[in-house]
Amino acid sequence: MRRDRSGLAAILPFLWLALFFAFPFLLVAKLSLSDTALAMPPYAPRIDWSQGLAGFKAFFAALDGETYARLTRDRLYLDAYLSSLRIAATGTGLLLLIGYPIAYGISRCPPAMRQALVMAVILPFWTSFLIRIYAWIAILKPAGLLNAALGALGLPPVDILNTETAVLLGLVYAYLPFMVLPLYAVLEKQDESLIEAAQDLGATPLSAFWRVTFPLSIPGAAAGALLCFIPMAGEFVIPDLLGGSETLMLGRVIWTEFFANRDWPAASAVAIVLLATLVVPILLFERQQAKVLRG
Numbered sequence: 001m002r003r004d005r006s007g008l009a010a011i012l013p014f015l016w017l018a019l020f021f022a023f024p025f026l027l028v029a030k031l032s033l034s035d036t037a038l039a040m041p042p043y044a045p046r047i048d049w050s051q052g053l054a055g056f057k058a059f060f061a062a063l064d065g066e067t068y069a070r071l072t073r074d075r076l077y078l079d080a081y082l083s084s085l086r087i088a089a090t091g092t093g094l095l096l097l098i099g100y101p102i103a104y105g106i107s108r109c110p111p112a113m114r115q116a117l118v119m120a121v122i123l124p125f126w127t128s129f130l131i132r133i134y135a136w137i138a139i140l141k142p143a144g145l146l147n148a149a150l151g152a153l154g155l156p157p158v159d160i161l162n163t164e165t166a167v168l169l170g171l172v173y174a175y176l177p178f179m180v181l182p183l184y185a186v187l188e189k190q191d192e193s194l195i196e197a198a199q200d201l202g203a204t205p206l207s208a209f210w211r212v213t214f215p216l217s218i219p220g221a222a223a224g225a226l227l228c229f230i231p232m233a234g235e236f237v238i239p240d241l242l243g244g245s246e247t248l249m250l251g252r253v254i255w256t257e258f259f260a261n262r263d264w265p266a267a268s269a270v271a272i273v274l275l276a277t278l279v280v281p282i283l284l285f286e287r288q289q290a291k292v293l294r295g
Contacts, residue, residue: 025275031268033063042262067265068273077270080248085277087164087249088233091171092225098172099179099224104213106180107187114188121180133170133241140166140242162244170238175231179224186220187213219289226285230278250274 037044045062048055071077106117124132139145140161147157160166190213198208236251243249250270257267 028268028271030063031264032067032272033065034265034268035064035066036263036265041264043264067269070266071269071273076248077253080250080253080270081273081277083248084233084250084274087167087171087239087247088229088235091168091175091232092229094168094172095175095179095228096221096225099176100183100217100221102176103180103183103187103220106184107190118181118184121177121184125177129174130237132174133238136166136170136173136242137161140169161242162247164243164247166242167239167247167249170242171232171235174238175228178227182223182227183217183220186217190216222285222288226281229281233278234274 031043034043034045036042045059047059051058102121106114106121109117137144142157142159142161144161146160150157160169194212194216195208198212199205203211234251234254235249236255239247239249239252240255243252254267254270254274257263257270
């Protein structure tokens with residue numbers, strides 16, 4: 001009986017992955033190999049069930065990689081791809097610079113204060129993501145709170161909304177908890193006696209941090225970077241609301257192809273390319289974690 005239950009417990013995650021990852025992935029991959037059509041749905045080929053096996057053969061024979069070839073010929077897709085990676089990498093770097101001191105400070109606070117500070121980091125999740133991004137519009141617009149504060153200080157106004165700077169601000173704000181929490185989980189578990197031992201051996205506090213604390217926190221930094229970089233590369237809401245027309249990101253391109261241009265094959269091909277790109281850092285992280293576990 002226990003074996004049956006353990007077998008069921010092992011199968012359930014695979015069923016979950018098959019239903020919510022493998023099947024949608026295969027569907028998108030199939031769409032990326034299709035061609036646009038003036039029909040509903042707006043792609044071809046489609047399986048003709050009435051022809052049986054011949055219908056399946058004709059369906060697979062009609063699939064091609066023309067959509068991927070079209071992506072390489074259109075500069076828009078390459079620019080959006082490179083821009084997405086650059087903005088996501090910049091945002092991840094800013095998150096690391098901001099999140100690391102926050103996580104380090106929380107981990108060095110008295111235990112009674114840590115829970116309250118971690119709760120303060122998580123608190124924004126209790127508000128709708130969309131409402132929080134709309135709040136940034138109220139802050140950054142020409143007649144918004146930021147320029148009102150600058151005017152009160154006698155400083156000139158700034159025009160940030162609908163720029164890449166606004167997108168980076170929104171990304172850093174939205175994804176900061178995803179960087180702080182993994183870093184805090186690693187830093188909080190570090191043995192403080194290691195720092196004391198390093199200082200006893202003559203290391204300065206700064207030297208002890210760089211030689212002991214920081215190397216031991218790299219797994220948390222890597223986990224936080226992945227948690228931030230991967231969704232930011234495909235982000236749609238923040239670039240759409242805070243970025244201007246010149247802020248190209250693949251999330252906006254995919255949405256435009258699906259809903260405005262009704263070019264489902266192109267949108268699916270862009271999504272597959274993005275997914276293939278994001279698999280690389282995930283595999284590198286898994287390889288690094290395996291090395292750490294092996295010691």
